[in-house]
Structure formats: C-alpha cells, structure tokens
Amino acid sequence: MSDPNALGYIVCHTCKEPKAIKQGSGKRSRFVHGRCSCGPDMRTGAAAQAEMKAYLPLEEVQAQLLAINTESEPKDEPNLTPSETKPVIEPETKSKPIEGQFIPKDEPEPKPMGATVCVGAGAVAGLILGYVFKSVRAAL
Numbered sequence: 173m174s175d176p177n178a179l180g181y182i183v184c185h186t187c188k189e190p191k192a193i194k195q196g197s198g199k200r201s202r203f204v205h206g207r208c209s210c211g212p213d214m215r216t217g218a219a220a221q222a223e224m225k226a227y228l229p230l231e232e233v234q235a236q237l238l239a240i241n242t243e244s245e246p247k248d249e250p251n252l253t254p255s256e257t258k259p260v261i262e263p264e265t266k267s268k269p270i271e272g273q274f275i276p277k278d279e280p281e282p283k284p285m286g287a288t289v290c291v292g293a294g295a296v297a298g299l300i301l302g303y304v305f306k307s308v309r310a311a312l
C-alpha cells in the first residue's frame with residue numbers, strides 16, 4: 173500500500189482507502205495528483221489541489237479511515253455495539269370496540285315476524301328472571 177514516491181496520503185471518502193498523493197512531473201510539476209482504488213485523481217482545480225495537498229502520513233490516514241469505518245459500519249465490530257441500539261418493540265395497539273356501546277347493524281328489510289321475536293325475547297327474559305328468582309329463593 174505504501175508508495176515510496178508518494179508525498180503522503182489523504183482519506184478517500186469514496187473507496188474508503190488512503191489516496192496516495194504524488195507530485196506531478198513535466199507540465200504538471202506544479203500540481204499534485206492522487207491515486208486510490210477509484211483510479212488516478214488528476215484534478216487540477218484549486219479545491220481538489222488544496223484537498224490533495226493536505227496530505228498526511230500513511231499511518232494517520234489509516235487511523236482516520238479506521239475511525240470512519242467504525243462509525244459507518246458498526247455491525248462489523250460486534251464488541252462496539254451497545255445494547256441500547258436494540259429496536260424498541262412497540263406493543264400492538266389493537267382498536268378495541270368500546271364496551272357498553274351498542275352498534276346497531278343495518279337491517280334494510282325489517283322482518284314482519286319482528287313482533288313475534290320481541291315476544292319470544294320477552295319470554296326468554298321472563299324465563300331467565302324466573303330462574304334467577306328460583307335460584308335466589310333456593311339460596312335463602
């Protein structure tokens with residue numbers, strides 16, 4: 173990785189590798205150029221030149237890259253994943269019908285036997301009441 177001709181290295185945020193900075197030659201002698209896994213970086217713009225001229229020793233760039241990789245990919249470092257990163261499982265919020273509220277169902281065709289049904293219901297209620305009365309009396 174280290175290049176004897178390199179002036180130094182900068183962090184390449186694209187390939188996450190040290191970019192070797194070298195002094196240009198000939199017409200390009202006043203420019204520096206870089207090379208990393210992205211390929212040759214021959215940009216001569218002021219911003220690119222300023223970025224590449226801020227080169228550092230390889231060890232320092234590797235340390236920066238290690239920090240970047242640790243930040244962006246914590247899953248590769250199982251020892252550095254704290255338990256507080258666990259996703260909070262929210263309890264299911266089921267929409268319960270309100271108790272005690274009578275929701276009438278649609279009955280587009282009222283049955284002609286409705287009266288009979290009412291009588292029948294009354295009879296059933298009477299039976300239940302009678303049963304309850306009997307139970308109460310039996311308990312006494």
Ligand SMILES: [Zn+2]
Nearest residue numbers: 184187208210
């Ligand atoms: Zn790169």
